[in-house]
Amino acid sequence: MEYYQMTGFMGQPDPCAPLTDPFPNPKRASLFLDFDGTLVDIADRPDGIAIPDRVPSLLDRAMERLDGRVALVSGRSVEALENFLPGFEGTLIGTHGAEMRQGGEHVTLSDYDTDTVRRLTRLVNDFARLRPEFLVEPKPSGVVLHFRQAEAQSALALRFMESLAMAADGFRLQPALMAYEIKPEDVGKDIALARLLEDQAFDGTTPIFAGDDLTDEPALQLVLDRGGTAVKIGQAETVAPVRLPKPADLLDRLEEWLA
Template identity: 45%
Template sequence: MYYEMIGFHGEAQDEPLTDEIECPDLSKATLFLDLDGTLVDLAPTPDGIQVAPDLGELLGLLYERTEGRTVIISGRAIEDAAQYLQGFGGPMIGGHGAQERLVDGTIKRHELADETTVQRLGDMADSFAATHPGLLCERKPTGVVLHFRKDESLAAPAYAFLRALSETHRGFDLHHSKMAYELRPAGIGKDVSMRKMMQQDGFAGTRPIFFGDDVTDEPALQWVAAQGGIAVKIGEGETAAQARLEDPSSARRTLRRWTQKEH
């Protein structure tokens, strides 16, 4: 029902869930992994997620097997995502592509959003959420999110409010997410960031793999599939991915199996 409401229609319909996915040669691959809903279960609030005790070790193994090409790609700001992934020093993409953490730890921010405008959008969204108990405002370095996980009846007013802001603030687009709506700078997307990274030295010529769960991940899933990579949808919903896993624990289990495969 939710996906119908937001108007997303993938190229493939729901298919039976399966843990049996092709085991790739990780030494010739670049692995992109979403965080929320993919590696960890969603929680009522963004700061309420629970990280599996062995996730850090798993990411370390994947980083080793891919020869440094395991990339966390999240809608969260890098600084936020990193606190849940202590010990992972690999590349990260945050804010759906608005930030990039290089291998040396340097964080680059794409200057597509004026800080004053982002601050103003955040202030207005904060005020709106304060008058609607059940809404949660999440401020990001390049935009703002309104979550309605606690009260789905607030989806419509949250959408209307952010839609109005998008129409009065040029350069910002409204995006649908799981139980949330987000304003972020135009021209930013996980698929855009993936294409750029796959052109860099050390990544070019490798096979892209992406695990994602959200409707906002669909353009990237579709792009990876089109490149002959492996696109994996986590959870329910229409998708352009060729494969599907039931939940984050299934995703972690599959990734663990991949690290144990000898090529």
């Protein structure tokens, strides 16, 4: 049993309800999108995703209609997002909110201990060399252990990553879909979004956020608290009142909205 099931975050999947609530008028909206599992389908490996042909043009149209009020909010690094979407000129919030690119400027949003990150990454890499069924994903502010290829070993992954996180001051364990991540305590997509919504360009707008993972739930709640629209992709339990089955359905809905 995985961590999010044991702690009650996710139970039996509910059928996906259609998105019936209208999105706000683009003239007064801001759009925030997770990446993996939201804009693109989840792959077996982080480097194995495929970008649908319509995603870059759809993001360009959103930037035009919303006067630039579009941000990708991802667990991936800003550098990785730039590599996948080199033409996107909007805001990038990476590594769950530890870093951001806005207006071409790269900034760090968390004062984490880089030495601790290096030690954690080394230890997780050593573990994965002993257990090659696991996949390690280093990040600027932490490290992820994926068990998508070893679901039966999820408890082992949890015990190992939990013990490392407990011994690392200033860091915590973040459960995700088929993965466990260790990241700084003061990092979260909701924290980064709250900061961005204070920016002059975004202030006073009605936020929309779409995400698929447990890591997106705090940001979905933040958007609801701000009177916005929260959209869950997939069947996991969520605070979002509306949901869509898969990324392609979100792309369809966005194309409708931006037409």
